[in-house]
Amino acid sequence: MARITLENLSHSYLPAPSKDEDWALKPMTLTWEDGGAYALLGSSGCGKSTLLNIISGLLLPSKGRVLFGDRDMTGLSTMERNIAQVFQFPVVYDTMSVRENLAFPLKNRGLPADRIAARVAEIAEMIGMRDALDRRARGLTADAKQKISLGRGMVRQDVNAILFDEPLTVIDPHMKWELRTQLKELHRRFGHTMIYVTHDQTEALTFADQVVVMYDGRVVQAGTPQALFDAPEHTFVGYFIGSPGMNLMDARIEGAIAHIEGAQVPLPYGYGAMRGRTQLGIRPEFLSLGTGQEGLPYTIRRIEDVGHHRIIRGRVGQADVNVIVPEDQPIPADANRVIPDPAHAHVYLDDWRVNPARQERAA
Amino acid sequence: MDKPVNNRAWLLVLPVLLLVAFSAILPLMTVVNYSVQDTFGGNQFFWAGLDWFEEVIHSDRIRAALGRQILFSAIILAIEIPLGIFVALNMPKKGIWASFCLVLMALPLLIPWNVVGTIWQVFGRVDIGLLGFTLRKLGISYNYVNDAIDAWITVVVMDVWHWTSLVALLCYAGLQSIPDAYYQAARIDQASRWKVFRYIELPKMQGVLLIAVLLRFMDSFMIYTEPFVVTGGGPGNATTFLSIDLVKMAVGQFDLGPAAAFSLIYFLVILLISFVFYTVMTREKEDS
Numbered sequence: 001m002a003r004i005t006l007e008n009l010s011h012s013y014l015p016a017p018s019k020d021e022d023w024a025l026k027p028m029t030l031t032w033e034d035g036g037a038y039a040l041l042g043s044s045g046c047g048k049s050t051l052l053n054i055i056s057g058l059l060l061p062s063k064g065r066v067l068f069g070d071r072d073m074t075g076l077s078t079m080e081r082n083i084a085q086v087f088q089f090p091v092v093y094d095t096m097s098v099r100e101n102l103a104f105p106l107k108n109r110g111l112p113a114d115r116i117a118a119r120v121a122e123i124a125e126m127i128g129m130r131d132a133l134d135r136r137a138r139g140l141t142a143d144a145k146q147k148i149s150l151g152r153g154m155v156r157q158d159v160n161a162i163l164f165d166e167p168l169t170v171i172d173p174h175m176k177w178e179l180r181t182q183l184k185e186l187h188r189r190f191g192h193t194m195i196y197v198t199h200d201q202t203e204a205l206t207f208a209d210q211v212v213v214m215y216d217g218r219v220v221q222a223g224t225p226q227a228l229f230d231a232p233e234h235t236f237v238g239y240f241i242g243s244p245g246m247n248l249m250d251a252r253i254e255g256a257i258a259h260i261e262g263a264q265v266p267l268p269y270g271y272g273a274m275r276g277r278t279q280l281g282i283r284p285e286f287l288s289l290g291t292g293q294e295g296l297p298y299t300i301r302r303i304e305d306v307g308h309h310r311i312i313r314g315r316v317g318q319a320d321v322n323v324i325v326p327e328d329q330p331i332p333a334d335a336n337r338v339i340p341d342p343a344h345a346h347v348y349l350d351d352w353r354v355n356p357a358r359q360e361r362a363a
Numbered sequence: 364m365d366k367p368v369n370n371r372a373w374l375l376v377l378p379v380l381l382l383v384a385f386s387a388i389l390p391l392m393t394v395v396n397y398s399v400q401d402t403f404g405g406n407q408f409f410w411a412g413l414d415w416f417e418e419v420i421h422s423d424r425i426r427a428a429l430g431r432q433i434l435f436s437a438i439i440l441a442i443e444i445p446l447g448i449f450v451a452l453n454m455p456k457k458g459i460w461a462s463f464c465l466v467l468m469a470l471p472l473l474i475p476w477n478v479v480g481t482i483w484q485v486f487g488r489v490d491i492g493l494l495g496f497t498l499r500k501l502g503i504s505y506n507y508v509n510d511a512i513d514a515w516i517t518v519v520v521m522d523v524w525h526w527t528s529l530v531a532l533l534c535y536a537g538l539q540s541i542p543d544a545y546y547q548a549a550r551i552d553q554a555s556r557w558k559v560f561r562y563i564e565l566p567k568m569q570g571v572l573l574i575a576v577l578l579r580f581m582d583s584f585m586i587y588t589e590p591f592v593v594t595g596g597g598p599g600n601a602t603t604f605l606s607i608d609l610v611k612m613a614v615g616q617f618d619l620g621p622a623a624a625f626s627l628i629y630f631l632v633i634l635l636i637s638f639v640f641y642t643v644m645t646r647e648k649e650d651s
Contacts, residue, residue: 091548
């Protein structure tokens with residue numbers, strides 16, 4: 001087991017990429033610490049699976065290096081990397097029994113039969129298929145097949161990392177939760193580096209210690225779930241993490257004041273002059289409703305009661321702005337203003353967060 | 364199964380039944396009719412019972428032809444099925460070369476059978492044929508006209524040339540339907556090339572292989588045109604397969620009764636062996 005480093009990595013599926021859009025992965029440098037539980041989060045087509053396939057060696061990157069520890073693995077095969085990977089759709093060997101399926105990776109590595117048997121029994125117990133071990137894999141349900149795929153991914157103990165490519169897509173919700181818990185448990189017990197690709201933020205946030213968010217072939221932010229929530233580095237992170245996501249309003253920033261729709265919002269920091277599209281981002285949790293002259297002009301369009309809180313859908317000017325109101329707080333009938341909590345407001349310049357402390361250097 | 368039964372559906376299949384009756388069942392019944400009668404011409408028929416069947420079953424000539432036929436089909440299957448799989452595995456998966464290979468492979472299948480026979484008849488001739496002439500110049504004794512082994516080799520090679528494409532194309536279609544994820548998973552599981560073939564490609568090809576085996580068995584078991592054109596069944600009776608013998612009997616000697624009995628037995632043998640192939644090859648599927 002080792003730390004995995006991606007160094008100046010980029011990839012294009014085209015033979016001669018020229019434009020920016022030709023690259024499925026834009027240049028990135030990223031480190032996955034040994035034994036970490038990572039989630040790779042992003043919408044479909046953002047390059048998550050490409051990145052995964054490069055790590056496992058199924059795909060050779062166009063540029064850059066893949067290091068395990070200090071060893072350059074870029075040109076080495078999947079076999080030499082000794083990595084396990086579970087795919088989105090179940091892959092089982094039809095003609096084998098469940099037991100043979102689970103034992104297959106171990107047999108290929110030439111483990112002694114008694115150790116294979118012990119390990120297969122352990123994994124079968126974990127995926128809840130102990131009673132089905134001697135069944136033919138053909139004809140099982142998609143659920144069961146995916147559990148076998150998961151089991152095959154986890155059966156080897158000496159792997160450098162286990163990669164999951166949206167493995168729970170085909171599993172029913174109840175089983176999903178249970179399997180995710182077991183993956184977490186497995187991670188605690190064996191300490192494998194695990195990278196879990198998903199486009200479901202709940203899945204990502206519950207599984208991982210570190211979440212890597214990708215957008216359009218780029219890693220836009222890597223950090224703890226808390227960091228992603230508190231200070232999204234990119235508007236996509238703000239929008240993607242949280243339910244509903246961060247509100248973004250076009251704003252003119254002057255020093256420590258944001259001008260929006262003729263109203264002013266005080267900011268905790270002063271900002272220098274910026275060129276480009278500037279937006280104020282604030283999560284619905286940090287907005288409250290009001291009346292009178294305070295805050296921003298707001299039109300309520302709809303109220304959704306989701307149980308332990310209510311989501312107010314409305315608009316500030318042309319921008320959709322959502323507000324979360326706790327269940328025990330009344331909603332004023334004549335509410336026409338929305339009041340931000342300045343401590344949680346962020347300023348975005350062309351979709352990237354402006355760090356007020358570092359702005360001097362950046363400019 | 365609780366499927367609703369609607370007898371009016373029979374009306375809808377009636378036209379097809381009638382068509383099949385006229386084109387297949389009635390002629391077959393004529394054959395059955397001939398097989399139990401004897402005639403000395405003049406359109407006079409006498410009841411012969413199962414005499415012709417007994418005669419055919421005990422005929423050394425037909426037994427010899429059946430033996431040659433089984434040997435021929437066995438050789439054909441033993442060569443064409445593995446070779447077809449091998450070719451399919453090595454064909455490019457996509458791109459311009461894939462199309463090129465497909466067209467090239469399809470060519471032999473598009474040639475009329477008697478033309479295939481003629482091509483090889485000329486190709487193998489020792490005086491003017493490219494193959495026969497070259498072999499002779501290389502000092503290899505080869506003459507399909509008077510050497511039984513050479514005749515067999517020529518007929519077998521011709522059939523392999525003609526029909527391996529069919530097996531390859533069927534297998535290729537089967538291989539194309541395997542999602543990439545299977546190959547990726549096998550690489551992750553560190554499976555060897557042989558294991559990829561054994562546990563991924565072969566199971567996925569099972570369906571098309573069944574079709575390939577059945578088609579190649581039936582066609583080779585009924586082969587007539589090509590060996591008839593190349594060797595005419597000779598030298599001697601060396602390449603007289605069942606259908607060549609049958610035609611000799613029915614048209615050459617005009618022994619309608621024995622030929623009819625022969626036809627029916629021939630038909631039943633093909634049906635039986637096909638059934639055996641089908642049962643054996645689909646047995647695995649029904650296990651689960």
